[in-house]
Amino acid sequence: MSRAFNFSAGPAALPEAVLVRARDELLDWHGTGASIVELSHRGPEFMQVAADTEANLRTLLSIPDSHAVLFTAGGATTQQALMALNFATPGQAVDFVVSGHWSKVAMKQAAPYVDVRIAASSEAGGFRDVPSRDEWKLSPDAAYVHVTANETIHGVEFRDIPVVGNAPLFADFSSSIASGPLDVSKFGLIYAGAQKNLGPVGVGVVIVRRDLLERVGQPRANIFNYASQVASDSMLNTPPTWNWYLLGLNVKWMLGEGGVAEFARRSERKSNALYAAIDGSGGFYRNEVAANARSRMNVPFFLPDAELDARFVAESRAAGMIGLKGHKAVGGIRASLYNAVPVEAVDALVGFMRDFQQRHG
C-alpha cells in the first residue's frame, strides 16, 4: 500500500491514522461482534459514539451552549434550502453576500422560498476578492444575512467575521470549518458538509443559535424541521451512522494534534509556502486573488495555457500527487490544503512546481 499526497477539494484527504483505526475496527467494533455500520443508531453503542462526537466537536470549535449542534444527512446544499424554510417567512427578504460560485448556489436554493437580495457581490471583478463590508447594502427586514466563509472553487476567503447588525449571520463553512479559532457566538447559524476539514463525505454539521429555532418559518415536512431534529438529537430518522462515527474519529484526531489553534498555524504555513511558490514563479504560475482574501484552504492557480495545465495534472499524478485538477467552472489547477493534508505534501508540491517550471517554463 502506498498513499498519495491528496489535494482533492472534496471528498478530500483524511488522516491516515483515522483510516487505519476505521479499517482495524470495520468488522468488529469494540468487541460487539459487528461493524459500527451494522449497529442500530438507537443502541447504546452508537448513542455513545454520537454523544462523544458532539462533545468533542463542541470542544474543538468552542461551541457555546447557546447553540445546538445537528448532524445531518446530505451536504450543504440541502441546508441552504432548509434554512430558508425554517428561518424566513414566505417571501421574506434574505441578504446574500456573493463571493463566488457557492454563494450563488446558496441563493438558488433559497430562491423559491424567500426574496433573495444581493447585498454585495464581487462577481464583476471575477470573484478575485470578497466584497468589502462598507459596500454591503443590508435590508432592514432581512430574515438573515448569508455569507460563504470560504469559496472552494474561486479560492476566496473571509479572514474576519463581518458585523451585520440585527439580522443573524448565517455562514457556509463547508471548506474552512475547524481551520482556525472562530467566535461561534457571532453567528446565527454555521453549516458545513463534512467532506473537507471535518471528516468524511455523507454527513454534515449545522450549528444553530437555539432561540432562532422558535421562528415559525414556512410550511414544511417534519423531517425538514430543524427544531424537531434538535429535539430528537439528529435522529428523527436513521442518520448516516458510519459517516458520523468517522467524523468523530477525525474530530478526536484534530483535538489530539492540538486543536484549531494548531491547524491555523499549519494552514498559514502551508498556504504561505504555496502562494510564495506561485508569486515567485515570475508569472509562470498565476493566482489573481487579492492578498487579504486568499483562501488558506483552496488555492487555485493557472499555468500559461490549458495544455500545460493538463500536463501539470498528469505529471503531478505520476509523482504521487492527486486531486490537483481545477474545478470545471474555472479550469487550471487547484490545491486544497485541508487539515488532513500534511505540511510535507505541500513541500512536495512546491518542489514539483519548481521542477515542472524548469522543464516546461
Add this chain to the structure above:
Amino acid sequence: MSRAFNFSAGPAALPEAVLVRARDELLDWHGTGASIVELSHRGPEFMQVAADTEANLRTLLSIPDSHAVLFTAGGATTQQALMALNFATPGQAVDFVVSGHWSKVAMKQAAPYVDVRIAASSEAGGFRDVPSRDEWKLSPDAAYVHVTANETIHGVEFRDIPVVGNAPLFADFSSSIASGPLDVSKFGLIYAGAQKNLGPVGVGVVIVRRDLLERVGQPRANIFNYASQVASDSMLNTPPTWNWYLLGLNVKWMLGEGGVAEFARRSERKSNALYAAIDGSGGFYRNEVAANARSRMNVPFFLPDAELDARFVAESRAAGMIGLKGHKAVGGIRASLYNAVPVEAVDALVGFMRDFQQRHG
C-alpha cells in the same frame, strides 16, 4: 475478531465478504493511493463505481429503461416529503394504505403538502394484517397511491402487488427490496433506505417512472427536484460516495449469490423456520400477524411478559446473537432476516429459543 449473528432491524448486518473487501481497500482503493472516501465524486474512479453500481442494481432488480434510478443522501423519510413536492400539486389528494407505523410516518411527511386520504387501514386490528384490496377506497383524483411494502416494526408485508387503477403506485420498499422477484414496471415509484437489504446506512435508492418526472409538482428548491437529480446522475451536490460504493459491493455480492430468486428461497426458508418455532412453542412465543401477511424480513414476537423479553435479549446477546430487542413502539423481540443474515443465524436463533423456553417456560 469474532462476528456475532446480527438480527438488527437497521442499520443491519452486512455480508462479511463485503466488509472484508471494504476493509482491505479502505486505505488504498485500486492502487489510487487514496481511500474511495477520499476521492472526488467527479473523478473517473468514483464515476465508474457509480455507473457500475447502477448497472448492477438494474440487473439485480430487473429495472426497466422506463424507470430512472437515483442514489440519495438520507433515508426514506426525506423521500416521503419529496415525492409529495415532486408529484402532487399543492393540496392534491394522495391515497395512503396504512398497514403499520411507517405508513403513518409517510402520511405525516406528506401532510403539509397534499390532501392526505386514508384509502384503507389495518390500525383498528392492531396492524396484524394488510388491508384487503377490495376494501380500499381510492380517490379518482389522487396524485398517487402510497403503500408500505413491508412494515419493519409490525412485521406485516404485502405478498402481492396490489392493482390500483389510474394513479401510479408508490411504495416504500426500505426493508424488503431485493428479497425476491418484483415487477418494477407496475410501480410509479419505489424507494428504499439502503440500511437493510441493499447495503449500508447513509444512502437511499429511488426508482421512478421517467414520465412522472414531467409533473410540475410544487415550488421547491432545485436540490429537492427529482428531475434535476436524474439529469445530474444523482450528483447535483456531493453524494455519500462511501455509502454508495458499499451499496455497490453489496449488490455485486447479491448477484454473485444467485440474485433475488435465490434470496427469495433463503427468505422463505429462514422465515418459515422462525415462524414454525414460534407457532410450535405452545404459546410461549407469540406472533399474531395473519399468516398471509407475515413479513419474511422482520419477525416480531413476544414472550409471556416483559421481564422474560428482557432476559431473552440479554441471554441471546451472551450467546452471540445481537439486535433482537423489539422496537420501542411495540416492545418484545424482533428478529430481522435480511439478505445478509445467513440461514445458520436463524438455525442458531431457533435452537436458542428452544433452550430458553426449556429453562424459563
